[in-house]
Amino acid sequence: MRSLPATKPARRALAGQDEPAATAPLAEEPVLEEVLVRIEPKLKRILFRHRIPAQDADDLLQETMLILVSKAGSIRNPEAWILATLTNRCIIYWRRQRSRLWDQVDTAILELLADAEVPAQEREELRFDLEALLSELPERCRSLLSLRYGLGCSAAETAERMGYCKSSIRKVTHRCLAALTQRLLGAGFQANES
Amino acid sequence: MYQESRKMGDHPSSGLLFDFLFGRSTRHRNRQVVRHLLDGCAVCAAAVDGVPSLPRAQTFDYAAAFGRVERAVEERHHDFAVERAEAAERLREIAVQPFYRQWIMVTESAHFRTWGFCVLLLDACREWGFQDPPRALHTARLGLEIADRLDRERYGAARVNDLRARAWATLANAERILNDFRAAEKSFGRAERLLKEGTGDPLEAAFYLLLKASLCGHQQRFSEAFRLLDRVQRTARRCGDLHLCGKALITRGFLAGMAHEPELSLQLLREGLGLVDPGAEPRLVVAACHNLILGLTESGRHQEARELLEDSRPLYQRLGDSMNLIRLTWIEGKIALGCAELGRAEALLLEARSELTERGLAYDAALLCLDLARLYARQGRGAEMRRLAEEILPIFQAREIGREAVSALIVFQKAAAMETVTLGIVQELSDSLQESRAVPGLRFRESL
Numbered sequence: 001m002r003s004l005p006a007t008k009p010a011r012r013a014l015a016g017q018d019e020p021a022a023t024a025p026l027a028e029e030p031v032l033e034e035v036l037v038r039i040e041p042k043l044k045r046i047l048f049r050h051r052i053p054a055q056d057a058d059d060l061l062q063e064t065m066l067i068l069v070s071k072a073g074s075i076r077n078p079e080a081w082i083l084a085t086l087t088n089r090c091i092i093y094w095r096r097q098r099s100r101l102w103d104q105v106d107t108a109i110l111e112l113l114a115d116a117e118v119p120a121q122e123r124e125e126l127r128f129d130l131e132a133l134l135s136e137l138p139e140r141c142r143s144l145l146s147l148r149y150g151l152g153c154s155a156a157e158t159a160e161r162m163g164y165c166k167s168s169i170r171k172v173t174h175r176c177l178a179a180l181t182q183r184l185l186g187a188g189f190q191a192n193e194s
Numbered sequence: 195m196y197q198e199s200r201k202m203g204d205h206p207s208s209g210l211l212f213d214f215l216f217g218r219s220t221r222h223r224n225r226q227v228v229r230h231l232l233d234g235c236a237v238c239a240a241a242v243d244g245v246p247s248l249p250r251a252q253t254f255d256y257a258a259a260f261g262r263v264e265r266a267v268e269e270r271h272h273d274f275a276v277e278r279a280e281a282a283e284r285l286r287e288i289a290v291q292p293f294y295r296q297w298i299m300v301t302e303s304a305h306f307r308t309w310g311f312c313v314l315l316l317d318a319c320r321e322w323g324f325q326d327p328p329r330a331l332h333t334a335r336l337g338l339e340i341a342d343r344l345d346r347e348r349y350g351a352a353r354v355n356d357l358r359a360r361a362w363a364t365l366a367n368a369e370r371i372l373n374d375f376r377a378a379e380k381s382f383g384r385a386e387r388l389l390k391e392g393t394g395d396p397l398e399a400a401f402y403l404l405l406k407a408s409l410c411g412h413q414q415r416f417s418e419a420f421r422l423l424d425r426v427q428r429t430a431r432r433c434g435d436l437h438l439c440g441k442a443l444i445t446r447g448f449l450a451g452m453a454h455e456p457e458l459s460l461q462l463l464r465e466g467l468g469l470v471d472p473g474a475e476p477r478l479v480v481a482a483c484h485n486l487i488l489g490l491t492e493s494g495r496h497q498e499a500r501e502l503l504e505d506s507r508p509l510y511q512r513l514g515d516s517m518n519l520i521r522l523t524w525i526e527g528k529i530a531l532g533c534a535e536l537g538r539a540e541a542l543l544l545e546a547r548s549e550l551t552e553r554g555l556a557y558d559a560a561l562l563c564l565d566l567a568r569l570y571a572r573q574g575r576g577a578e579m580r581r582l583a584e585e586i587l588p589i590f591q592a593r594e595i596g597r598e599a600v601s602a603l604i605v606f607q608k609a610a611a612m613e614t615v616t617l618g619i620v621q622e623l624s625d626s627l628q629e630s631r632a633v634p635g636l637r638f639r640e641s642l
Contacts, residue, residue, distance in 0.1 A: 065266075067395050081433045101217070
């Protein structure tokens with residue numbers, strides 16, 4: 001059985017005349033496995049509540065426990081900390097999944113539009129479907145994505161045409177891609193974070 | 195390819211949809227799914243809308259994950275324990291070297307590029323912040339250099355980003371203690387960006403917020419500082435960390451004192467002291483007690499201040515660092531002055547001034563002289579006052595102080611020359627200096 005990483009080593013750091021005093025260790029450390037067993041049902045509830053697929057739960061759990069190990073006993077209430085950190089990690093997981101999905105949708109659309117082998121009629125249909133989808137978006141997103149997909153403008157060109165500064169265009173584009181993806185997929189995927 | 199995508203049937207399989215949503219599909223398949231969804235397929239949109247009901251999502255059975263986690267943690271636990279044991283040895287090794295040599299050792303030798311050593315260095319910065327700020331700054335830079343060079347594969351990129359954020363926040367705090375607020379702002383900005391790419395560890399965020407609140411307070415941005423401290427307290431409650439809650443209250447108490455809310459400050463410091471674990475951070479406890487004593491003295495509650503000082507004296511002495519002991523003498527002098535024990539007050543203040551001067555802390559010595567000026571004004575010792583003014587005025591004038599403080603200085607200078615300085619004039623100068631960029635003086639300004 002492994003105890004949680006124990007005390008901080010004495011901080012007789014970088015010796016000098018007045019050495020910093022040692023910081024006292026935390027009180028009796030609980031055993032890591034015991035903590036894990038005790039809170040396993042709660043952790044499972046967190047993972048389920050956030051709809052984390054089992055194959056990704058591994059990473060989230062492992063990362064959380066490794067942070068705990070690396071923090072070398074500086075955590076006063078490991079149980080509460082693990083629950084809070086795992087919750088944060090689940091939220092970050094969905095944030096990253098969503099962001100990746102937006103990029104994925106964007107890439108797929110750009111690739112579909114750029115495919116030279118597509119017959120003219122089907123290309124027309126694609127443009128029609130895309131325009132129909134864009135028309136459901138707020139004005140700002142419609143204009144930005146029309147420049148991106150319709151005229152093939154780069155981020156810098158879009159920023160210039162729409163009057164955004166270059167540093168903020170990435171954020172704005174991301175927001176528009178989020179809106180587009182939400183229209184495309186419905187709200188369910190977005191809501192999982194909460 | 196495009197035609198192929200249109201031929202894939204009316205609906206992609208639920209498995210393909212699942213893989214698409216979770217980024218496990220190929221680009222070719224992604225295009226198929228997106229094209230299909232662009233057709234406005236309500237059935238697939240509805241299926242995606244309810245991700246949990248997808249057949250593949252039935253794998254919400256986490257039992258196996260828990261088994262694997264225990265094994266993985268077991269392995270790393272040993273590695274970290276070895277690293278920590280070695281880190282203490284490395285610290286001793288580096289400690290005897292001059293700064294430039296420490297830098298070379300850290301940048302050129304892989305032995306020092308470990309998580310354990312980096313954490314130890316950053317902890318040391320916090321300790322040095324209390325008594326040797328330039329050394330804290332140097333150590334923070336060293337820690338940052340190591341954090342930047344840590345092996346991301348070994349430690350995990352997100353965890354390394356957490357540690358880099360901690361290093362930047364530690365550096366920012368050292369810069370803040372040295373009054374370089376602009377540099378501190380920049381460093382905090384770097385820390386914040388790294389935290390966003392970190393693990394989401396709430397205590398790392400709280401560490402950053404606590405130090406940032408301190409900077410905001412010193413920049414007189416009190417409402418922002420208090421908002422940040424609210425977040426720290428929320429995190430502390432969520433993580434069941436009473437000590438952190440106490441630290442946040444103590445910081446709030448310090449800042450309330452700077453914001454001229456003495457009663458609130460005293461109340462918060464008392465509350466905070468009731469929550470922190472004195473064994474874990476004795477310096478923090480001394481700093482909080484010290485500011486409490488100072489607050490009581492400034493509120494005219496000299497007897498209470500004296501009693502608390504007597505209770506706290508063993509703590510000061512146990513820590514034994516020289517700056518703390520000088521502060522102790524200074525505040526004892528102040529209390530004696532408040533209790534009209536003028537002879538004792540003068541002896542104590544002169545002793546503290548000589549210690550400060552010896553250490554080259556001219557500015558702190560000049561601030562202490564304002565207490566001596568009060569004493570001389572009370573006793574009508576015009577000649578001593580004139581000498582004192584000649585000594586301290588150039589020191590204040592050399593600092594970046596506000597317009598009001600400059601005016602107060604001129605009034606003081608003229609009155610001293612004519613040997614007509616009154617208690618009111620000294621008080622006005624002292625107040626305006628306090629207002630001017632929150633001159634900390636006897637107050638603890640160090641990191642928590």
